Amino acid sequence: MNYDVVVIGGGIGGLTAAIRSSELGKKVAIIEKDELGGECLNRACIPSKTLIDAVKLVSKTTKSNWISGKVEIDYDRLGVFKNEIIKNVKNSFTSVLKKYNIDVIKGQASVKREGEVEVNGKVITTDMMVIATGSEPLSLADFPLNGRNVVDPWTAMNLPSLPNNIIIVGGGVAGVELATLFRAMNKNVTIIELMPRLLPVPGIDIEVANEVKKRLEEKGVKIYLNTKSKIVKSDDKVVFTTQTPSSTEEVKGDLAVITIGRKPVTNGIDLKAIKVDSDQRGYIKVDNKARTSNPKVYAVGDVAGVPLSATKAWRQGIIAGDNIGGKNTEMPKYIPSSIFADLEIGVVGQTAEELKKAGIDAREIKVLMREIPRAWTLNEPEGFLKVYVDSEGKILGANMVGEGATEVINTLALAMELSLKLSDLYKVQFSHPTISEVITEISQRGIYGEIY
Numbered sequence: 528m529n530y531d532v533v534v535i536g537g538g539i540g541g542l543t544a545a546i547r548s549s550e551l552g553k554k555v556a557i558i559e560k561d562e563l564g565g566e567c568l569n570r571a572c573i574p575s576k577t578l579i580d581a582v583k584l585v586s587k588t589t590k591s592n593w594i595s596g597k598v599e600i601d602y603d604r605l606g607v608f609k610n611e612i613i614k615n616v617k618n619s620f621t622s623v624l625k626k627y628n629i630d631v632i633k634g635q636a637s638v639k640r641e642g643e644v645e646v647n648g649k650v651i652t653t654d655m656m657v658i659a660t661g662s663e664p665l666s667l668a669d670f671p672l673n674g675r676n677v678v679d680p681w682t683a684m685n686l687p688s689l690p691n692n693i694i695i696v697g698g699g700v701a702g703v704e705l706a707t708l709f710r711a712m713n714k715n716v717t718i719i720e721l722m723p724r725l726l727p728v729p730g731i732d733i734e735v736a737n738e739v740k741k742r743l744e745e746k747g748v749k750i751y752l753n754t755k756s757k758i759v760k761s762d763d764k765v766v767f768t769t770q771t772p773s774s775t776e777e778v779k780g781d782l783a784v785i786t787i788g789r790k791p792v793t794n795g796i797d798l799k800a801i802k803v804d805s806d807q808r809g810y811i812k813v814d815n816k817a818r819t820s821n822p823k824v825y826a827v828g829d830v831a832g833v834p835l836s837a838t839k840a841w842r843q844g845i846i847a848g849d850n851i852g853g854k855n856t857e858m859p860k861y862i863p864s865s866i867f868a869d870l871e872i873g874v875v876g877q878t879a880e881e882l883k884k885a886g887i888d889a890r891e892i893k894v895l896m897r898e899i900p901r902a903w904t905l906n907e908p909e910g911f912l913k914v915y916v917d918s919e920g921k922i923l924g925a926n927m928v929g930e931g932a933t934e935v936i937n938t939l940a941l942a943m944e945l946s947l948k949l950s951d952l953y954k955v956q957f958s959h960p961t962i963s964e965v966i967t968e969i970s971q972r973g974i975y976g977e978i979y
């Protein structure tokens with residue numbers, strides 16, 4: 528046997544699975560056909576947040592009338608900065624892999640039999656296997672990708688120059704983040720969303736979605752909701768037909784960015800032959816320990832189904848590594864998610880609507896960000912935090928839109944994972960003036976009601 532564990536795919540899920548298995552004493556190899564860090568580090572979370580943070584810095588300065596002078600982005604230098612960040616994070620992963628003596632094999636892995644992985648014409652034998660091959664954009668019949676003017680998000684972010692009129696198909700997380708980015712770059716941006724609301728994503732409250740819509744529209748983004756669409760031409764212009772319940776319209780742009788539709792990557796891996804079950808869409812079925820139907824095979828990250836997030840992939844890799852290494856751990860009950868729109872969003876657990884559908888009685892407590900002094904000093908007093916609690920004050924879900932939401936939500940995830948009640952949070956003092964004080968205010972208000 529060459530290895531105790533072979534991990535296929537060096538994205539976030541594969542890296543954490545490899546590192547954790549090795550930490551627990553296993554002899555590990557990780558096989559990556561492209562770049563370590565996968566989608567998140569090279570093409571998604573890290574580069575997109577670098578660009579979004581940069582444009583947000585500019586919007587913040589332009590809305591601060593006590594800052595004078597023209598602030599502009601030098602996109603060439605920003606591109607260099609972005610690549611530098613990717614390199615630094617990758618180097619840090621590479622040094623951890625080295626420290627744990629994990630063999631990194633560059634090449635495309637294929638699997639035909641349990642316990643064997645073929646790469647670069649050689650067969651490697653292994654006791655355990657972790658499939659961490661991720662997901663990729665799907666070219667849909669109504670929105671066929673052509674790599675030129677109908678593209679996926681990553682291609683769009685890497686075009687040498689962006690045209691003026693950009694149409695984004697899908698008002699989900701990626702659609703909203705890209706609209707934020709492109710609008711801040713002074714492009715005319717249109718979002719076309721099939722559902723009657725923006726961000727039709729589990730866990731995101733309708734009021735949060737409406738707040739984001741308002742803010743994007745104030746910035747000049749055109750948003751079509753409840754709209755069926757289809758690309759009918761993509762020569763020099765991309766032409767869509769759009770249909771709402773009451774009207775049809777032709778919408779034209781220079782570039783269409785398709786943010787909907789992904790599929791798991793399992794080509795070359797014969798799931799049937801290794802007795803690993805998948806669902807109708809091809810995602811590998813796993814339990815809360817990342818185990819597949821074959822006890823010798825684990826699957827983590829996007830290839831193991833929703834949520835398709837690096838947050839989940841990271842943890843699922845650790846859980847797979849733990850269990851392979853003999854530690855009996857499970858996925859957390861709550862996986863928070865963050866959206867880096869013009870106003871940040873952080874969500875965890877269920878929304879009021881979802882709780883109601885599930886027959887769970889919940890009380891909503893809301894604090895406006897304008898009630899938090901730090902939101903004013905940051906010149907960002909818009910937004911709110913809402914939490915939903917049961918009759919004993921146990922938190923069942925939280926939705927925040929506003930400055931710092933992507934950080935505050937982690938504290939609430941911690942409280943929920945530990946089954947803390949409002950009365951527990953009330954005992955904790957947060958420092959002043961900080962955005963986290965919104966949690967103190969929520970607990971105060973949940974217990975004693977509004978005092979102002």
Ligand SMILES: Cc1cc2nc3c(=O)[nH]c(=O)nc-3n(C[C@H](O)[C@H](O)[C@H](O)COP(=O)(O)OP(=O)(O)OC[C@H]3O[C@@H](n4cnc5c(N)ncnc54)[C@H](O)[C@@H]3O)c2cc1C
Pocket residue numbers: 535536537538539540541558559560561562563564565566567568570571572573575576634635636637659660661662680681701792794795827828829830835836837838839840865
């Ligand atoms: C625009 C955008 C922004 C995003 N932003 C965020 C965010 O802010 N936060 C967040 O949590 N998530 C975000 N995501 C989602 C996140 O990128 C993915 O959920 C995450 O990358 C999944 O990690 P993974 O390890 O499962 O797969 P991947 O990152 O896809 O890695 C899989 C790796 O496997 C390799 N591979 C595949 N097949 C083989 C094979 N046969 N042999 C060898 N190697 C193979 C691939 O080359 C790849 O490197 C974003 C996604 C997009 C598109």
